[in-house]
Amino acid sequence: EADIYQTPRYLVIGTGKKITLECSQTMGHDKMYWYQQDPGMELHLIHYSYGVNSTEKGDLSSESTVSRIRTEHFPLTLESARPSHTSQYLCASRQDGTEAFFGQGTRLTVV
Amino acid sequence: DQQVKQNSPSLSVQEGRISILNCDYTNSMFDYFLWYKKYPAEGPTFLISISSIKDKNEDGRFTVFLNKSAKHLSLHIVPSQPGDSAVYFCAASKDDYKLSFGAGTTVTVRA
Numbered sequence: 001e002a003d004i005y006q007t008p009r010y011l012v013i014g015t016g017k018k019i020t021l022e023c024s025q026t027m028g029h030d031k032m033y034w035y036q037q038d039p040g041m042e043l044h045l046i047h048y049s050y051g052v053n054s055t056e057k058g059d060l061s062s063e064s065t066v067s068r069i070r071t072e073h074f075p076l077t078l079e080s081a082r083p084s085h086t087s088q089y090l091c092a093s094r095q096d097g098t099e100a101f102f103g104q105g106t107r108l109t110v111v
Numbered sequence: 112d113q114q115v116k117q118n119s120p121s122l123s124v125q126e127g128r129i130s131i132l133n134c135d136y137t138n139s140m141f142d143y144f145l146w147y148k149k150y151p152a153e154g155p156t157f158l159i160s161i162s163s164i165k166d167k168n169e170d171g172r173f174t175v176f177l178n179k180s181a182k183h184l185s186l187h188i189v190p191s192q193p194g195d196s197a198v199y200f201c202a203a204s205k206d207d208y209k210l211s212f213g214a215g216t217t218v219t220v221r222a
Contacts, residue, residue, distance in 0.1 A: 040120065
């Protein structure tokens, strides 16, 4: 069973608010990822990290930012939420040569 | 530029019959392929994977086939069960880095 956790599971927030989506894993994986997914669409990679103090932007442009100060923690922050940010955000971690494990996701709604 | 494509958005199959899901990719450098299953409002869960050095991998009711020359892989589920109703995503990676996902195929298993 995967030990990767995301909080909150659901979030409804007003336009202009700052939010942080939490992601933690206890497997000691170096590689961590944030994906964004809308119904009927592929998972779009928005950020990834290959270890502490390593962060890169993914294939899909995003106004969010991430940090990786500790191996187990990879939070995603939106400084000013907008309705266009409404989506499901999925965090994953991976060790070399294995599958990626996903958290349960955060369903974000910006009103 | 979508490098992993699942051209069938949906599949309906009768319980007990075989489900065949297809996936095509464009990047010949991909060396690791995976299938994930996803329920609404949850994160994807890993099903089965295959390395590019193999052409078949089997795990219980799930078998993945890889045709490198055609840049095509498929997932066979036999027999299909009602609990298999979900969205199935194909994913691929190169040199153990980020995973690229297809848009998913929604499988409905009819009783």
